[in-house]
Amino acid sequence: MTTTRLAPSTAATAPARRKRPNRAVSARHATRWWVPWAFAAPGMILFIVVVGYPLLRSLQISFYQWAVLPTDASTFVGFDNYTRALGDAEFWTSMANAGIYLILTVPLTLILGLFFAVLLNAKMPARTVFRVLFYIPVVTSWVVVSLLFKFLFVTDGGAVNWAITDLLPLTSEPVPWLEQRGTGLVAVAALGIWKSLGWCLVVFLAALGGVGEEQYEAASLDGANAWQQFLNVTLPGIRGTFLFVLVLQVIGAFNVFASVLLMTNGGPAGSTEVPLTYMYKQAFSFLDFGYASAMSFILAIIIVVISILQFKFFREKN
Amino acid sequence: MKKSLPAVAGVVTVLITLSACGTGGVDGSGSKEPVPTLSAGEKVSGDITFWHAYSAGGTEVKTLEKTVIPNFEKLHPGTTVKAVQVPSDQMHQKLVTGVASGSLPDVIRADIVTVPELAKLGVLTPLSEAMPDFDTYAKKMYPGPLSTNKYKGKYWGLPLDTNTKVVVYNKEALSAAGITSVPRTLDELKAAAPKMGGGKYVFAEGGSGGWNLLPFIWSNGGEMTDPEVTKATGYLNGPKSVAALQMLIDMYNAKQLPQAILGASGGVGPTDGVAKGTYASMIDGPWAFPNLKTSFPNFAPQTSPVFSGEGGSISVVGGEDIVMTQGSQNKALAAEFIRYMLSDEAQLAMAETGQLSAQSTLESKVSAMEPFYQAYLEQLKTAKARPATPQWAKIDDIFTKDAQQAFQGKMTAQQAMDDAAAKIDPLLAQG
Amino acid sequence: MTTLTQSEPSRSTSAPGEHGPNRRQIKPLTVLRFFLVLVGACVMVLPFLMMVSTSLEPNTATLPTPPHIFPLNFTTENYSEALGSSNFGLYFLNSLYVAVLTTFFVVLISSLTAFAFARFDFRFKNVLFGLLLAGLMIPGIVLIVPQFVLAKTLGMTDSLNGLVFFYTAGQIAFTTFLLRGFFERVPKELDEAMTVDGTTVFTRFIRLYLPLARPALATAAVFAFLGAWDEFVWALTVISDADKRTLPLGIAAFQGEHGSAWGLVFAGSTLAVIPVIIVYVAGQKHLISGITAGAVK
Structure with a gap:
């Protein structure tokens, strides 16, 4: 886990801060050993009790054929749940679907989020109103917008099919959006991008505020045009934030849930299932909590590996 | 800095102890106590x-x-x-x-x-x-x-x-296609289907689970399991069950059955389409009436028994x-x-x-x-319940997925139901 | 010298779009920018308009296909029903109580934790931070049952304060992750300057780091509020008492198996958006002044 550190961000005073300053501070003015612990304690204790302990418990459950009823004995099955998941074609379909969803959503969300953040970072009329409008999808309930999108993508009489058959005659046949794998994932991804773009935008806006004006001025004096300034000043200036957003969006893509559950329910024939809908069914429909827990740890391992790769990749490029 | 080690170790020990005591033995509501006798009219408080x-x-x-x-x-x-x-x-x-x-x-x-x-x-x-x-x-x-x-x-x-489901239909949509009376049997449904067209359908079904397809299987004289709910082989993949599924697949392939049958059930359903005349009929429950009344006050839905076949007109409870x-x-x-x-x-x-x-x-x-x-x-009076078994959620999942693969043409109806029956049997054996 | 041609020299260098070498390029660029943002905003707001529009039509059991952007038979009956007889007012207050307290505790506790990770080296630092990140990566749904058993043991079911406790704990990982990055960017020279003056770590945290991290704290607060305001699955699991329902639970009650009261669902959802937007607008004015601007002051 040592690699899960944020890459050094090259913010305002970039050249002077190649090395992390924290060691310098704490070493030269030796604070007592318990000071960092005192700062970290409230949060860590709360976290360990409410998340850490259930996490450990869930890990334990993953090694059992777990009996839902506490008075019934659970059977220890070792790694059976894990080997079962590794050989379960439906689980891997769900993982592949999460991968497809990730590829469909994350790059577009990040690019569009950054694009509009840059546009909205500068003064323009009604800027606050626009910022609010972009944020509105983030704050509307997942359940409600998932159902809304389901209605938009309904095959007979849905707004999307109306638009592509009647409004702009791209096709004569209505597309069965939610009744096949590819288009189903596209529809879910459309909702995903719409819903999380505003979130990226807010984080990027906060980071763009931290990019020093003097750097733009310097670049401007060097004759850099807008695009060059974006590449040479803006992007390096928000590198840390970009990584933060990227990592969280990737985690979010693997955790896509409510939209799939409500729009396709993983169908038809399990072809649009994603890891969380599959786990949810195993746990709460089929009461197989051991299996669901094992799958969640396999998923977590995959996410950890991908996150580490992202940290590595971005640090090396720095 | 060394002093922090015991603290962490302590926390970890506590957590492991906490989690170790959880696989059987915690007080719960499920203690197997004797069944009490609860007579009517006792004084209660x-x-x-x-x-x-x-x-x-x-x-x-x-x-x-x-x-x-x-x-x-x-x-x-x-x-x-x-x-x-x-x-x-x-x-x-x-x-x-x-x-x-x-x-x-x-x-x-x-x-x-x-x-x-x-x-x-x-x-x-x-x-x-x-x-x-x-x-x-x-x-x-x-x-x-x-x-x-x-x-x-x-x-x-x-x-x-x-509750149960009956055929709910739109009379105008039928007569517009020259169909004078609502299909009453599975054969009449099949015969009426080609008369629609132009993006309209004589009948729509909003899913492919047991709740959706069993009325067709039962009415055709098929079954999902034996009466004691101990096995599916010989019932779910029997000729009459498969023929019922095959009929729907044929309609689907001929574009006489809308895509909604492969969709996620719940929420949308074909209700809207029936009111608008896109679909002439559906099989739906009593809730369809208040729903239709609020959304389409000018539409007068009609009812008819579930399409009958060799098994009668058997709906689902x-x-x-x-x-x-x-x-x-x-x-x-x-x-x-x-x-x-x-x-x-x-x-x-x-x-x-x-x-x-x-x-x-x-x-x-x-x-x-x-x-x-x-x-x-x-x-x-004739409606049947889905098999009463603790494994129903899994059984329905297997049935739905196999039926959908048959609709998608990835298997024949017979292969799909053979596969489903083979997977369902061991579940039923668990009781 | 190029900045002199601009009307607002103070903000002139805040985005690449405004650094045209001469005046002629500025205008079309601004217009283009505005146009692009306008188009984007329209797309973003369209589904929301459909929701608002449905909430202003007579209650229906099925959603209109295609949905309307402007209500056909305008009525406010769903809002009077929601606010009047349907207890939405109470749910609204419950949600507000939970979200405000959660936001306060999350920002307070996470900023302390994030400061520890950003500015100190200590044993197990990476292990602990890794644990926090793992908390972000494990899907929460498998934790529900162990967490519910824990909540029951702690006597925190059917309690709004219990919700605050669990929401706060649940958001610490994310917020710490968010804030640590910002604390790390505080120039060490400022920290050292104050250290030489003999101030304690805690004073530096309060006087230097917190003010400088204001945009980050505002961002964290905006997300913490939203997280607590919007949460559904956990609230559903631990809250049974109708008087302790939060807004998402109240709205879900109107979604039936065989047909929902869409007018009420959408009216409730529209009302639910308002406080989050207020928090966002309040928070976002702090987002404008960047960390560097703060450091120079």
């Missing part, structure tokens, strides 16, 4: 909790909370019934969490397909043993709804409300049962409350909100309430 998924959108919750429960509390002074509404989509999750943490309520209005599951988990009190007057209630019920409570030779609950938990601390009051919920007074009050009574003795009174109730009550 105290309070109970009642979980239900009545819909808050219409009048159901209002009637329950403002009329039914207050009347019960008036009849039994000193008692309180705390009603907890759980959204229907989340009821199962809430029940599972309740089982796992020993925090189930006293009485539950449970979806009929979850009763055997809860019974198998050991969290229910078998009403057929606990209530001496059980038979007087059981006798009044339609057989289909009553059968949903049976598991391992005992009845674990009683039908609280019931829906609805809820009322059950008592093993962990209830006030079973006498719980039993009294169940009796009241099944009384004519409460049943008729809830019937006014759209909850059909499963008691055949109330048929004439209930059918007089709404013109469309008659068709449903008639259909209920």
